[in-house]
Amino acid sequence: MKILVDENMPYVDELFGELGQVVKVSGRTLDAATVADADVLLVRSVTKVNEALLQANQQLRFVGSATIGMDHVDRDYLARRNIPFANAPGCNAIAVGEFAFIAMLELAQRYGGRLQDKRIAIVGAGNTGTALANCLAAYGVDYRLCDPLLAQSGDKRAFYSLDELLGWADVISLHVPLTREGAHPTWYLFDEQRLDKLPPNAWLLNCCRGEVIDNRALIRVKSRRADLRLVLDVWEGEPNPMAELVPLVDLATPHIAGYSLEGKARGTYMLYQALCRELGITPSADLNSLLPPFHLAGVTLSQNIDERQLLGLCRSVYDVRDDDWVFxxxxxxxxxxxNMRKNHRHRREFSALALAHTGASEVDWLSQLGFTGIGS
Structure with missing residues (x-):
């Protein structure tokens, strides 16, 4: 069985090697001729899986995408051909939530004030938006959710309209899928008109899809609104962001908000489990055995920590400034x-760092934030 995989997916040899011949390819340049004799195709969001890519293949048994989003996959076409498909919902949700949380701490440190004093609007309350909400709740930050689809689905959480939140929030963090149709499309959700409505000194973070914001409109608005603070991990026209936009952004990274080792391992492992189900076999590999030990054996806290010290603790796990500098x-x-995405191997999640505490202090919130091993 020939298993064609994106070269940037980790742990494929360890997980899929026992199931067949693993062949690694560039997901960005993958073409129909390369896919023609594959039995299994495993991709990421950079590969458009559609009829044009699969038309020469008559033996494909499974397609998997190690992503939450599925806008790059023509699922109707796969269904017509009876090709099973699986994605990895939630695989990198913790990573994205922690990325946005860390970025907010960085902006608070850079521009003064405390994150705990901000009001956060989370636009999109699925896996990644919920992960950010969990971080904010652990740290005691006031947040509200906007997700009309979940609100209509019977989700019991409190939801607010986007325009309502623009009049309330200090910070807007975007966590929606990219959709062009339906009652609530997200393509250019933040067009020039909506960008103009951002409150004074607002922070705007985008960790979902670049085209959720009209990037050219953002350039125009930012040129007349120096008070706006921007964190962009995703860009319209990837992998070629608009060069004139990057200098206007406070933290700029190349679509790696979800690129923790833990998140990428989960994504690959979820596809491994799905393929095993399709093949009718029991998975033999274990997820935890894939991850390397963290470079810090642990950290002992001797007192309560303030926000500046919390940022330092987060930086010991992942310092977003490094990726911003290289980008x-x-x-x-x-x-x-x-290349930055392909070679991104240093990012870990809070859970990689074990904490201990020697004093009599309430540190439950650090455990809720995701750090492990907290005790006295």
């Missing part, structure tokens, strides 16, 4: 953008 110098064209 501005090496990631502004397609090759550099993709």
């Amino acid at each position: 501005r110098r090496e990631g502004l064209d397609g090759r550099g953008f993709d």
Whole structure:
């Protein structure tokens, strides 16, 4: 069985090697001729899986995408051909939530004030938006959710309209899928008109899809609104972001908000489980055995920590400034953008760091934030 996989997916040899011949390819440049004799195709969001890609293949048994989003996959076409499909919902939700939380801490440190004093609007309350909400709740930050689809589905959480939140929030963090149709499309959800409605000194974070914001409109608005603070992990026209936009952004990264080792391992492992189900076999590999040990054996806290110290603790796990620095110098064209993603191996989640506490202090919130091993 030939298993064609995106070269940037980790742990494929360890997980899929026992099931067949693993062949790694560039997901960005994958073509129909390369896919023609594959039995299994495993991709990420950079590969458009559609009739044009699969038309020469008559033996495909399974398609998997190690992503939450599915806008790059023509699922109707797969269904017509009876090709099973699986994705990895929630695989990198914790990573994205922690990325947005860390970025907010960085902005608070850079521009003064405390994150705990901000009001956060989370637009999109699915896996990643919920992960951010969990971080904010653990730290005691006031937040509200906007998700009309979940509100209509019977989700019991409190939801607010987007325009209502724009009049309330200090910070807007975007966590929606990219959709062009339906009652609530997200393509250019933040067009020039809505960007103009951002409150004074607002922070706007986008960790979902670049086209949720009209990037050219953002350039125009930012040119007349120096008070706006921007965190962009995703860009219209990836892998070639608009060069004139990058200098206007406070934290700029190449679509790696979900790129923790834990998140990527989960994504690959979820596809491994799905393929095993299709093949009718029992998975033999274990997820936890894939991850390397963290470079810090642990950290002992001797007192309560303030927000500046919390940021330092977060930076010991992942310092977003490093990726921002490299991106501005090496990631502004397609090759550099993709190289940063391909070689991104340093990012971990809070759970990688074990904490201990020697004093009599309430540290439950650090456990709720995701750190492990907290005790006295």
